[in-house]
Amino acid sequence: MDDRPISSTDADVLVAGLLFFDAVFADLPHAPVLGQEIWTPHFAWTPGGIANFAIAAARLGASTDVAAVIGDDELSALCRATLTREGIGTGLLRPAPGWSLPVSACIGHDGDRAIVTGGTEAPVPLPDLLPAHGGRVAALHVDETTADWVRTSGDRGLRVFADVGWDATGAWDPAVLDAIDGAYAFTPNDREAMAYTRTDDPLAAARALAERVPLSVVTLGAAGVVAVDSSTGEEVVAPPVRVRAVDATGAGDVFCAALAVASLEDRPLRERIDLAALVAAITVSRPGGASTAPRRDELAPWLAANPAAADPDRYGFVTTSLPVATAEPADRTH
Numbered sequence: 093m094d095d096r097p098i099s100s101t102d103a104d105v106l107v108a109g110l111l112f113f114d115a116v117f118a119d120l121p122h123a124p125v126l127g128q129e130i131w132t133p134h135f136a137w138t139p140g141g142i143a144n145f146a147i148a149a150a151r152l153g154a155s156t157d158v159a160a161v162i163g164d165d166e167l168s169a170l171c172r173a174t175l176t177r178e179g180i181g182t183g184l185l186r187p188a189p190g191w192s193l194p195v196s197a198c199i200g201h202d203g204d205r206a207i208v209t210g211g212t213e214a215p216v217p218l219p220d221l222l223p224a225h226g227g228r229v230a231a232l233h234v235d236e237t238t239a240d241w242v243r244t245s246g247d248r249g250l251r252v253f254a255d256v257g258w259d260a261t262g263a264w265d266p267a268v269l270d271a272i273d274g275a276y277a278f279t280p281n282d283r284e285a286m287a288y289t290r291t292d293d294p295l296a297a298a299r300a301l302a303e304r305v306p307l308s309v310v311t312l313g314a315a316g317v318v319a320v321d322s323s324t325g326e327e328v329v330a331p332p333v334r335v336r337a338v339d340a341t342g343a344g345d346v347f348c349a350a351l352a353v354a355s356l357e358d359r360p361l362r363e364r365i366d367l368a369a370l371v372a373a374i375t376v377s378r379p380g381g382a383s384t385a386p387r388r389d390e391l392a393p394w395l396a397a398n399p400a401a402a403d404p405d406r407y408g409f410v411t412t413s414l415p416v417a418t419a420e421p422a423d424r425t426h
Contacts, residue, residue, distance in 0.1 A: 100223050100224060101157040101183075101227045102155075103154075103156050104154040104155045104156065104227070104228045104353075105146075105150075105229050105352060105353065105356075106158075106231070106250075107145045107149070107158045107232070108159040108160065108184075108222055109141060109232050110142060110160060110194070110213070110233075111141050111142060111143055111162065111168075112140035112211075113137065113168075113171055113194070114138050114195075114342075115135075115196070115198065116135065116198045116339060116379060117199050118134040118200040118341070118379030118380070119200060119338045119379060123202075134338060134339065134379035136379055136384070137383075138174070138380055138381050139171040139174050139382075140198075140381060140382075142158060144341075144342030144381060144385075145348060145349040146178075146349075147180070147382040147383070147385055148345065148349035148350060149353050150180050151178070152387070152388050154352075157180070157182075158180055158181065158184065158185065159221040161185070161186050162182075162185040163188055163193045164188070165193060167195065168193045172185065188214070188216060194209050194212070195211060196208065196209040196210075197209075198339075200339045200340060200379070205339065205340045207341075222238070222241050225248065229252070229253060229356065230251070231253040231254075231255070231348060231352060232252070233254075233257055234254045234255065234272055235268075239270065239271050239273070242254065242275050244274065245274055245275070246276075251277070251352075251355065252275040252276055253276065253277045253278075253348055253351070254275035254277065255278075255279065255280070255344075256268055256271060256272065259284075266288055269288055273304065275305050276306055277309060277351070277352075277355075278301055278305045278307075278308055279348050279351065280310060281313070281344065282312045285297035288301075289301060294312055295329065298318045299320050302320040302322040305322070307320075307322075307361075308320045311347060312332075314332055315332060316329070316331045317330045317332075321361050324361075328361050328362050330362070331402075332373070333401050334373075334400060335373045335374070335401055337376045337377065338376065338378060339378065339380060339384075340376050341380075342382045343376050346375045346385050347371070348368070350367050350372065351367075354368065366407065367410075370395075370410070374391075
């Protein structure tokens with residue numbers, strides 16, 4: 093890591109990791125069957141992977157930079173153009189001639205989704221993409237290769253929102269969590285959190301994880317969210333925003349993006365969690381993953397048009413004291 097070029101970002105939010113090109117097929121009438129064809133009118137394409145987080149954060153008003161490898165294929169060009177159109181800085185994208193962006197078919201049915209991906213891993217390791225300086229919050233999938241960068245992030249005034257992902261081996265070795273040391277927040281889903289902490293209750297898992305990071309947030313899907321702030325001792329058990337889930341693609345990334353943007357200001361934990369839950373719920377109620385994430389000025393009208401989705405008292409802050417958006421993002425493409 094010491095040999096990487098010194099780079100920096102002036103954005104509020106830095107998102108780093110692997111980009112995908114997502115083709116989203118949502119709200120299928122039934123699961124795919126071999127030998128059969130299914131049509132759905134709910135289809136979209138969008139930059140995926142870490143782009144889900146970047147798009148959601150930018151639409152909420154945060155200046156956002158993305159650090160990733162980009163190919164020289166046509167789909168990479170489409171994704172870059174979309175990121176630029178969203179106001180996302182692309183100056184930290186690393187070109188990889190001859191490499192093509194992985195393509196994912198995201199197939200949604202019965203409130204969940206399956207993904208089939210074609211392609212290869214990025215030819216540049218993530219630590220070589222991470223800037224040495226700048227940013228206020230960052231989001232990335234962490235492992236032993238990023239441990240030094242995460243561990244020293246607080247010294248640089250950076251709050252890292254960390255993810256370690258699903259353990260396909262089923263081992264759920266707690267030592268994996270050493271990679272989040274120094275991070276500000278860890279946001280697993282309930283199955284991941286309980287597996288890593290050897291607990292059988294999401295709140296107990298969140299409390300155990302809060303011994304490692306200042307902010308532990310465990311998402312429960314349609315059952316809501318639990319969160320523990322170890323710096324204040326505050327705990328939140330938040331009910332879900334009631335929507336019909338049409339497309340769950342990128343829901344976790346969108347939730348974390350909204351949480352990170354809300355954390356740019358000194359907001360009560362409950363407001364930060366509720367804002368993230370609202371943004372994620374609106375997104376999953378539409379087909380297309382993060383390409384349908386709401387903009388800031390959509391939140392209050394959406395709540396007014398969907399009064400059964402949540403208790404109005406819960407979201408009074410959306411119309412009275414929503415976190416102030418940053419200035420319009422500057423051109424950070426170079």
